[in-house]
Amino acid sequence: MDESGRRRQQWRNHPSSSSSSTGHTRFRSQQYSSNPTKTTRSSNFVPRSTTTTGTTPHNTRNPGYVPKWKSVSNANNQQEGETEAGEEVGSIVGTCPFMCPEGERAQRERLRDLAIFERLNGDPRKTSAALAVKKFCRTISLKYVQASDVRPLSVLEDTLNYLLNLLDWSEHPFEVVHDFIFDRTRSIRQDLGMQNIVNDRAICMYEKMVKFHAVSHHRLQNCGSSSISSLQYLNMEQLMKTLASLYTLYEANHSSNSISENEAEFRSFYVLLHLDSKSQQREESLSFWFRRVPSLVMKSKEMHFARQVLRFYRMGNYRSFLCTVSAEASYLQYCIIEPYVNEVRALAVSYINNCCYKLHPYPLEHLSKLLMMKESDMESFCHACGLKTLSDDGGNKLLPTKQTTFCNPKGSFQSCSILGLEQYQRGGGIRTLLFR
Structure with a gap:
């Protein structure tokens, strides 16, 4: 073997050649396997700390357990192209005793970022623990959230009740009240999700938030503001998302031969929302959805009513449609149906x-x-x-x-x-x- 041949053989057998090749492969693997979270637009409030809080989740068998409903919700958010805090594997237990964390409250005072309902004596630079409510905020990852910035279940319940008390506030137009409650209830859902709270109390809270969006669907029809169309669109979007989360909570809490007390009525809302002509394109998804609904719900009077109303609407049977709605509709069902009453009458x-x-x-x-x-x-x-x-x-x-x-x-x-x-x-x- 000549001199050049011996040198090539020595280079192949040298240890650094193998490790360099392996290291290069490892680097490429890390480069292409990583999936950095896409930064989304956030509100003014940025959590103060980036420490990871490792605590035992609510209603879970072990710290690594992720309920089926959580996986479904996470998949839906990925399709929508957004990642919100609490939609990741893992959870924390909130310790914030106020409706709004102290750090956010102080920062929003400095920035004059206070809603009209949060201002102390009308001052846009002053608020209090009894007025300020945590804003909805998208975050990059759960590890950027501190337990002191997350409200526990009891505080979330009190916060939701406080917000719903504003519904009858007559000093401001309904769209102003709606806009405030709309954002703050999203924040409540976010805190519930971050803590993996899936018990009956969470179901009750989600039902109240669905009621809020259903009432808004009805009330916004009669508002004269130029921005009503966008408010209606956003409200419908959140109504559908809140219903989807509520349905998966129902499924996570089903026992062998029973359903939740109000499940039949809240399931009927999904059927009634298909009165929208645009939803007819999703008719196959509605048929598939019926297969997954518990038989007790399918046999309920609420579901029978919703299916009848939808059938009469599609058939153009205006007399049966109006008579059935007048005789059997609950207030919440009427809130969803009411925008389509004029269409039936015009027909x-x-x-x-x-x-x-x-x-x-x-x-x-x-x-x-x-x-x-x-x-x-x-x-x-x-x-x-x-x-x-x-x-x-x-x-x-x-x-x-x-x-x-x-x-x-x-x-x-x-x-x-x-x-x-x-x-x-x-x-x-x-x-x-x-x-x-």
Whole structure:
């Protein structure tokens, strides 16, 4: 073997050659296997400490145990492209005794980042432990959260009750009240998730938060602010997310032959939300969802009502739709259904306008009874549909048929309540009605 051949053989057998190659492979493995968390936009409050708190989770068998519902929730958040604190493996136990951690409270005072409900004597630079409520904040990882910045279950319950008491606050427009409660309840859900709290008390809290979003779905329809459409969209988004979390909590707490006390009604909300025409594209997912619903829920009167209403709506059977809603709907169910009542009534008016005999105008008195609304409201509704009305010699209001100017009412037209459900439309004493 010549000199150059011996040198090549020595280089191959040298120990540093093997270790260098191995080290390079290891570096590449680390480089491509790491998955740094994507930084998301956060609120003004940044947790003060980056220490990891290792404590025993609520309702778990061991510190590494992750409930099935938690895995599902985490998968959903990954699809949405966002990671929130508490949606990771592991959990902590909060120790904050206030509605808002002291550090956040002091920082928001300095930044004048206080909502109108949190200001002490109206001063945007001053608040107190009895007024300030922790804001929703996205964080990169659970290890950046300190136990002193997380509220335990009892504090979260008191905080939620405090927020819901604001629903009947009449000094400010509903959209202002809604915006504040909307953000602070997201923070409550975040603290519940970080601590893996999945017991009956958590279910009760989630049910109250679903009620808030359902009521807002109804109340925001009648607000005149220019930003209402975006508020409605965001509220519907959080209603769906809160319902999904509630359903997985139900599943995590099911026993062999029983369901949660209010599960049937809250399951019916998901069916009623499919009244939206856009949801018809997800019809297959609804059929699949029915297969996973407990048989006791499927046989309940609440689920039977929801499926009937959906069927009548899809069939265009306006009479059965309105009669069923009037006779059987709970307040919360009506809050979800109410935005679609005008669509059903407009469909009925279009049928009558197109199908009735032209020489015989349709009496508004009869039409108002058919559509379960006041005669004065019926006339306004016909005008909103682009149709003219007239009066006969006896002063009776009539709807001439075969008019070519029919159109669906604009979104700004205020919905009229179904006769017999006027108390739902007024929405007075919401907090007392819902959370007594």
